[in-house]
Amino acid sequence: MKFLLTKELGRLARWLRILGFDSEYFNQERAGALIIKALRESRIIITRNHKLPQARGIKTVLLRNEKIHEQLIETLGELHIKADKERMFSRCIICNHELEEVSKKSVRDKVPEYVFKTQENFVTCPRCNRIYWQGTHWGNVNTTLEKLKLSQEI
Numbered sequence: 001m002k003f004l005l006t007k008e009l010g011r012l013a014r015w016l017r018i019l020g021f022d023s024e025y026f027n028q029e030r031a032g033a034l035i036i037k038a039l040r041e042s043r044i045i046i047t048r049n050h051k052l053p054q055a056r057g058i059k060t061v062l063l064r065n066e067k068i069h070e071q072l073i074e075t076l077g078e079l080h081i082k083a084d085k086e087r088m089f090s091r092c093i094i095c096n097h098e099l100e101e102v103s104k105k106s107v108r109d110k111v112p113e114y115v116f117k118t119q120e121n122f123v124t125c126p127r128c129n130r131i132y133w134q135g136t137h138w139g140n141v142n143t144t145l146e147k148l149k150l151s152q153e154i
C-alpha cells in the first residue's frame with residue numbers, strides 16, 4: 001500500500017514514513033499532476049482538500065482532522081491498517097527512500113562523538129545520505145504510538 005499526500009499534509013507524510021509506509025509528498029497545487037502520479041505509481045491519495053477532483057481508478061482518503069495524531073489515527077482507520085513494528089524506521093523521514101544498514105565504523109566521522117560512543121546500530125538513506133540511529137527523532141515515537149494505541153504490539 002503506497003500513499004501520496006497533498007501539500008497540507010507534510011507532517012503526516014513524515015509520520016507515515018516513520019511507521020514504514022511508502023509515502024510520497026506532493027507539494028504542488030496542480031491536481032492533474034497529482035492524479036497522474038497516483039495512477040502511474042498506484043498510490044492512494046491522502047488529502048484534506050475537499051475540492052480535489054475525484055478521478056476514476058484512484059482511491060482517495062479525505063481526512064477531517066486537523067491535528068497530526070488524529071490524522072494518523074484517521075488514516076490507519078480509514079484504510080483498515082495498523083502500524084507494523086517490523087516495518088517501522090525503515091524509511092528516510094525526509095525523502096521516503098528505504099534505509100540501508102551501515103557499519104558502525106563507516107559513520108565514525110559523520111556522527112557526533114557522543115552518538116558514536118553510545119549507539120551500536122546505524123542506518124543511512126542512499127538518496128540524501130542522512131544517518132539515523134535509535135536516539136534521533138525516533139526517540140519518542142514508540143511512546144507516542146503507545147499513547148495513540150495504534151498497535152497493540154508496540
Ligand SMILES: [Zn+2]
Pocket residue numbers: 092093094095096097125126127128129130
Ligand atoms: Zn533521505
